[in-house]
Amino acid sequence: MHGWHEKILHVDLSDGSTRSEPIDRNTLTSFLGGRGLGVVLMRDHIGLDPFDARMPLIFAVGPLCGTPALTSARMSVVSRSPLTETIFDSSVGNRFAPALKAAGYDCLVITGKAGSPVSLHINNDEVEIRDASALWGKSCGETTSLLESSGTPACIGPAGERLVKFANIMVGGTNAVGRGGMGAVMGSKNLKAVVVRGSHQTAIADPTKFKKAQEDVMRLLRASPVVFGELGLSEYGTAALVDIVGHRRMTPTENFKKTFFPEAHEYSGPSLKRTFGSKKEGCVGCPIQCKKVTSCGRPMPEYETLSHFGALNANADAESIVKANLLCNTLGMDTISTAATIAAYGEERGRFLSPEEILETVRKIAYREGEGDALAEGSKRYGASQGKPGVSMSVKGLELPAYDPSGSYGMALAYGTSPRGGCHLRAYPISQEILRKPVATDRFSFDGKARLVKIAEDTNAVVDSLTVCKFAFLGASVEEYAQVLAAVTGEPYTGQDLLKIGEQIVLTERQYNVENGFSEVDDFLPERFYTEGGSSGEGIDVPPIDRERFKEELEKYYRIRRKQPDH
Numbered sequence: 419m420h421g422w423h424e425k426i427l428h429v430d431l432s433d434g435s436t437r438s439e440p441i442d443r444n445t446l447t448s449f450l451g452g453r454g455l456g457v458v459l460m461r462d463h464i465g466l467d468p469f470d471a472r473m474p475l476i477f478a479v480g481p482l483c484g485t486p487a488l489t490s491a492r493m494s495v496v497s498r499s500p501l502t503e504t505i506f507d508s509s510v511g512n513r514f515a516p517a518l519k520a521a522g523y524d525c526l527v528i529t530g531k532a533g534s535p536v537s538l539h540i541n542n543d544e545v546e547i548r549d550a551s552a553l554w555g556k557s558c559g560e561t562t563s564l565l566e567s568s569g570t571p572a573c574i575g576p577a578g579e580r581l582v583k584f585a586n587i588m589v590g591g592t593n594a595v596g597r598g599g600m601g602a603v604m605g606s607k608n609l610k611a612v613v614v615r616g617s618h619q620t621a622i623a624d625p626t627k628f629k630k631a632q633e634d635v636m637r638l639l640r641a642s643p644v645v646f647g648e649l650g651l652s653e654y655g656t657a658a659l660v661d662i663v664g665h666r667r668m669t670p671t672e673n674f675k676k677t678f679f680p681e682a683h684e685y686s687g688p689s690l691k692r693t694f695g696s697k698k699e700g701c702v703g704c705p706i707q708c709k710k711v712t713s714c715g716r717p718m719p720e721y722e723t724l725s726h727f728g729a730l731n732a733n734a735d736a737e738s739i740v741k742a743n744l745l746c747n748t749l750g751m752d753t754i755s756t757a758a759t760i761a762a763y764g765e766e767r768g769r770f771l772s773p774e775e776i777l778e779t780v781r782k783i784a785y786r787e788g789e790g791d792a793l794a795e796g797s798k799r800y801g802a803s804q805g806k807p808g809v810s811m812s813v814k815g816l817e818l819p820a821y822d823p824s825g826s827y828g829m830a831l832a833y834g835t836s837p838r839g840g841c842h843l844r845a846y847p848i849s850q851e852i853l854r855k856p857v858a859t860d861r862f863s864f865d866g867k868a869r870l871v872k873i874a875e876d877t878n879a880v881v882d883s884l885t886v887c888k889f890a891f892l893g894a895s896v897e898e899y900a901q902v903l904a905a906v907t908g909e910p911y912t913g914q915d916l917l918k919i920g921e922q923i924v925l926t927e928r929q930y931n932v933e934n935g936f937s938e939v940d941d942f943l944p945e946r947f948y949t950e951g952g953s954s955g956e957g958i959d960v961p962p963i964d965r966e967r968f969k970e971e972l973e974k975y976y977r978i979r980r981k982q983p984d985h
Contacts, residue, residue, distance in 0.1 A: 420623035421481035421907035422446050427523045427545065429538060431607050432471060432530030436545040441524060447909055451480035451524055453507040454883035454923045456496025457930075459527060460505060464930045468500040468599070469581070469606040471531040477518060477572075477612070478526075480885030484519035484620030485628075487902050488635050489887035491516050499598030500606075501583040501755070501796050502815040502839040505930040506598040509843075509882050514589045514614060517570040521616030532608040539568060540614045550610040554579060557748045558588040561611055569615035575750025577784040578605035582794040584755035584817075588747060592717045596752045597816065598838060623908030631901040635894045642893035644853050654687030655696075656721035659820075661686045663725070666852060666861075667958045668825025670818070671729040672770065673761040674811045674944075677822045677952030677960055679729035685736040690718060693736060719743035719753070722842075725820035726757035731770050738773030742780055749784035755796060756780060758817035762797040762809040763789070814839035814931075814940050823943060824952040824960050826851050828859070828867045830968065834941040835871055835975055837927035845874035849892060864967050868975035876920035883923065884916075925979065941972055 424443065429436050441455075449455050456476040466473045475497050482490035493515035499506035518526060521540050528538070532547070535554040539546045553561050558575040565571040570590070578585035578601030585601030586594045595601070622628050639645050663669050664682045671679040683689060690696065696711065696718060711717050719727070719739055723746075727739040746753045760779050764770035771779060782790025792800050797810035797817055811818050816839025823830030828847025836844035847870060851861035859866060880896055881888050884903065897913035904911045931940075943963070952960030 419443065419446075419907075420621045421485075421903070422451070422524050423519070423522050423618065423620075425523050426525040426527060427540070429526070429528045429545065429547070430530040431528065431532040431536065431547065431609060434547055436547075438523070438543070446481070446524065447907075448919065449923065450880070450883035450919060451483070452478050452492070452494035452883045452885040453496065453509070453879060454919065455525055456494055456507055457505065457923055457926055459525070460496060460498070460930070464498060464505060464933060466498065468498045468503065468603055471607070472529055473497060473603065475528045475600065475603050475607065475609075476525060477528075478885075479515050479519045479524060480883060481903060481907055483515050483885050485622055485906055486632070487628075487886070487906065488632060488639070489890040490885060492885040492887060493518065494882050494885060495587060495595045495600050497600060497603045499600075499816075499838065500581070500602045501597075501599040503934060504598075504814055504816075504838050504936065505927045506600070506838050507882060508595045508597055508600055509885070510587075510589050510593050510595045511887065512590050512593045513570045514572050515885065517614040517616060519616070519620060520618050521614050522618040526612070528607065528609065528612075530607065535608050535610050537565070537611040537613060538609065540612070540616075541569065542616050542618065553610045558750045559591045559748055562588070562591040565611055565613050569613040571611050571613045573611035573750075574601040574604050574609075575748065575784070577749045577751045577794075578602055579610075580784070580786050580794070581605055582751060582784060582786070583796045583799075584752040584759075586746075586750050586752050588750055592747055594747070594752065597755065597841070599752075601750050620906075622906050624905045628902065628905035631898065631905050635890065635898050635902065638895075638898065639890065639893040644849075644892045645889060654691065655718065657685075657687035657690055657718070657724055659721040660724055662852065663721075663821060666825055667953055667955060667960055668822040669725060669729045670811075670820055670822045671953070672732050673730060673758075673765040673809065674818070674822060674946060675765070675950070677824055678955065679732075679734075681734035682725070682729055684734045685724050685728050685739055690736065694718065694740065716740065716744060717747065722820045723753040723757065726754055726761070727776065730757055730761045730820070731764060731776060733770070733773055733776060735773040738777060741777055745777060745780050749781070751780070751784055754819050755817045756783060758811060759783070759793050759797040759800060762801055762811065763793055765809045766801065766804050766806050808945065811944050811946070812840050813943060814936065816840045821848060822952060823947055824963060826861050827864050827963070828861065828870055830943060830947070830963055831864065831867050831971055831975065832871050832874070834943060834968075834972060835875065837924065837931055843888065844878055845871045846878070846888070847871060847874065853892070864971040868971050868978055872975060872978050873917070875924050876917050879920035879923040880916045883919065928979070938972070938976075943968070
């Protein structure tokens, strides 16, 4: 079948068994792959504890992966989050996804728990579970170096081994399966690494149509000022957002107590380039090359990491931020949740940490040493344990990223409705409220935001199921990628077809959360945002969010999702 191999690999670590089986064609055409396929496969397991041995850890690629389709070298990892207890998926790029597709699989499902540390090795039809006791305790970088001669590794570090609730799986040592603790799920199975290689090709149904569709996507990317403009992603990476967000006085500062950090310029994109030098890097075959490394080859932090180890912790020391990012990658931890939990700790104790203390606390969290043990549970559990739940700036237990909702009402609503918790990647209203020129909607108004968020959520579910990069959609749209998909698979997809698929995925995720006890109350922001305004100035007023107006728009969102009349 063009686009898909129609095959899934099951591995049970408890008894060491492996088997491959066909995937129903209708399932693939209806849910595409990646996030959508993983969510469907979770149906019979969603009520299990995240650390239950029966809980699946699912690696799923999409129909475009393995082809030259732009930005398609990605996959989604799906399970239930130990941090939030919601359904959870995380998208990651680089070489592992194409390697899994080349091995002949659209999906890898891992269940069970090994009796001692193991690694999983896949080479086409050859699947082997090996002893990994000698790797246990090693960093992600060390593990990757030791295994990469056998294929492309995805591994956990000390944080995943110790079940830190926001531990990552790291691909290639620097690309993170981030946020909700998929590394802890992997660690709970005593699985140190998965190593993949393969030799299968992914067939394209209509090469001529594919070439034309590719050209259309590339033309739109080239025309996008956000992607290839002078201050865009290709030039500075996501660090370009430090100045953009700062100028709009919506930078989360001192654990979201303020929305402006005067010293943020110390770690802005241009400043980092001057101080550290930078070279472009990116996923396999991606023209954007948004990732940056220093002249010495150190990975540079993304925007969220810069802002949270910076402004959120009242820290202007760029060198310490670069080091914190590297340390999180080495130990296998999510940078957003790590920095946000440290900021909650700083507020709770009445003093934000010095740069040196931040770095030491990152290490303590990964190894669960001293206060790091409580912090390893995430800010929500930590705040509750100290009798100060208000210090956790999270939704559904997932720490908020680096856009203060007081300055973007679309983002405020998106944080609440996101099935996986406080996240900027389920919908991205920032693109309409700030990045688009002219600006498409008033960022201090809820008018129209329910529909905007709903459409964006559906679109991003498609993006994660095709397993392409969201940055491509700052230029192209589902219409162009529908043409790419149709050319690859031979199926007559349209943009509307894809949006219907995305809608079904999001509805399924929300239903899973309801089955696990989540309700409307879990869609609200921390109380701080309804009672405290941001850092007004320079002609910008940042008032508290109107709680009743937020609730009205939330209920409007529910009506749209349920397809009831929108009054």
